[in-house]
Amino acid sequence: GAVVSQHPSWVICKSGTSVKIECRSLDFQATTMFWYRQFPKQSLMLMATSNEGSKATYEQGVEKDKFLINHASLTLSTLTVTSAHPEDSSFYICSAPKEANEQFFGPGTRLTVL
Amino acid sequence: RKEVEQDPGPFNVPEGATVAFNCTYSNSASQSFFWYRQDCRKEPKLLMSVYSSGNEDGRFTAQLNRASQYISLLIRDSKLSDSATYLCVVNRDDYKLSFGAGTTVTVRA
Numbered sequence: 001g002a003v004v005s006q007h008p009s010w011v012i013c014k015s016g017t018s019v020k021i022e023c024r025s026l027d028f029q030a031t032t033m034f035w036y037r038q039f040p041k042q043s044l045m046l047m048a049t050s051n052e053g054s055k056a057t058y059e060q061g062v063e064k065d066k067f068l069i070n071h072a073s074l075t076l077s078t079l080t081v082t083s084a085h086p087e088d089s090s091f092y093i094c095s096a097p098k099e100a101n102e103q104f105f106g107p108g109t110r111l112t113v114l
Numbered sequence: 115r116k117e118v119e120q121d122p123g124p125f126n127v128p129e130g131a132t133v134a135f136n137c138t139y140s141n142s143a144s145q146s147f148f149w150y151r152q153d154c155r156k157e158p159k160l161l162m163s164v165y166s167s168g169n170e171d172g173r174f175t176a177q178l179n180r181a182s183q184y185i186s187l188l189i190r191d192s193k194l195s196d197s198a199t200y201l202c203v204v205n206r207d208d209y210k211l212s213f214g215a216g217t218t219v220t221v222r223a
Contacts, residue, residue, distance in 0.1 A: 032209065043118070043201070043215040044158065093157055097209040105157040 137202030
């Protein structure tokens with residue numbers, strides 16, 4: 001069964017609104033989670049590392065004020081896309097390492113900004 | 115230069131055929147290597163880790179060539195259910211992963 005869940009699985013919103021995506025580890029604790037973005041026919045690109053109890057670390061070129069990450073507990077990380085625009089439309093996927101060298105991915109959230 | 119480069123394909127093969135493809139990676143310090151499978155509009159799922167000596171998991175065989183920074187995947191006796199995009203994945207540091215853009219395989223009846 002799934003070990004990492006994401007909610008919502010898809011969302012459509014108007015330009016300028018903010019969208020929150022949740023990532024939960026279901027049967028294990030994750031002090032670190034990762035957020036990726038995937039555009040059509042492209043690779044998953046790591047956006048940021050979510051750290052429980054401390055600030056997220058962002059990859060080069062990812063705006064931390066636009067993509068707010070909160071790792072509020074050992075099983076929950078949230079990504080908020082603030083003032084979303086059509087170019088933010090993408091497939092957002094989180095992952096969490098459970099055991100040595102294996103990461104589990106959430107089912108992804110498909111965001112469409114009109 | 116991309117961290118992980120793959121031939122995008124598509125590879126269209128009949129059932130029962132053998133198909134092989136590879137990827138190259140740029141970071142010579144990488145220590146962990148994987149093949150993930152991604153179905154359309156779904157999350158990636160781990161297919162297999164890749165070890166220095168090469169390893170096999172059923173019909174799937176993976177090889178690693180550290181000197182050439184090259185990883186391969188071979189699928190024997192292809193099944194219709196093998197149709198997917200195969201992602202070459204290399205670790206950067208700790209648990210951070212770099213993904214290739216994927217190789218699309220379509221197995222036809």
